[in-house]
Amino acid sequence: MASDILVADQTDHPGEAVAVVAAGGLPWRIDSDGLEVLLIHRPRYDDWSWPKGKIDAGETLPECAAREVQEEIGLAAPLGIPLPPIHYHVPSGLKVVHYWAVHVNGARLVPDGKEVDRVVWCAPETAAGLLTNPSDVVPLEHLQAAHNGGELNTWPLIVVRHAKAKPRSSWSKAEGERPLAATGTRQAQAVGRLLQAWKPPRVVTSPWQRCVSTVAPYLKVSGAKVKLVDALTEHKHARTPKKTAATIESLLEKEQPVAVCTHRPALPTVLGQLGKHMPGRLRGLLPDSDPYLSPGEMVVCHVAVGNKHRIVAVEQFKPFDD
DSSP states (O other): OOGGGGTEEOSSSTTEEEEEEEEEEEEEEEETTEEEEEEEEETTTTEEEOSEEEOOTTOOHHHHHHHHHHHHHOOOOOOOSEEEEEEEEETTEEEEEEEEEEEOOSOOOOOOSSSOOEEEEEOHHHHHHHOSSGGGHHHHHHHHHHHHTTOSSEEEEEEEEOOOBOOGGGOOSOGGGOOBOHHHHHHHHHHHHHHTTTOOSEEEEOSSHHHHHHHHHHHHHHOOEEEEOGGGSHHHHHHOHHHHHHHHHHHHHHTOOEEEEEOGGGHHHHHHHHHTTSOHHHHTTSOOSTTSSOTTOEEEEEEETTOTTOEEEEEEEOOOOO
């Protein structure tokens, strides 16, 4: 999560401090009449809007969005593509709300009854007329455009750099056995929480201890399947980087949500391979200089369903900063 979004907005309100940060989702589905979105009614405000809420202390934006969607409408679904944030003024100052698309694939919705007393499915055109806050139309328009362009229905490929390990200088045993530092252990817990925003059912990781330990908290809480791949280690990458790139390519071929944990020296190869599957504007968002990602940091690539060679959105998040 970029720190500047918590300090100031440089788009609609340049230089103005952000007083309130919130996040949420735009639930969507495809039925016999085409694309539909879900609006919620909040009795406290008597308004129609999207599920959203303020960020909690120590929480990242994706975690906040996923939590609010689950709390308000009972939907525990992975986040989809990011949507444009909106900005508007509230009594305490400037408020920014970050949104993601959320696919409701047949799940039963249970409004909490207190914050949300009614929900309604409707076409985007109808939703635009019902929304109380005109700013809420902005992410809706982006969602509809993504649907029209075949970029709404996606699956995530998440690249994670392992958390902070004990220094090489203080470790005399095998390099593959070097464990996480105390900070790294805390980072791994944060990585586990953040990955739950996308809920990948598979994790592919270097078998070296520091990578396995980084994804272990997520594996424990999610029950995701794990695969150890030697091509993602530092040594194998140094000898045959083509095999590292081939590992990433094979994951794109499988078209299944997945998290990949590897080492800093392998990141340029991993990111470079992913860059081959995205337009220039997205390649420009990828880290392009050493160290590429800080320990525990991740890049989320959203791949269009049915088109394994088309990455349509890229995000980058740092879940923990000691």
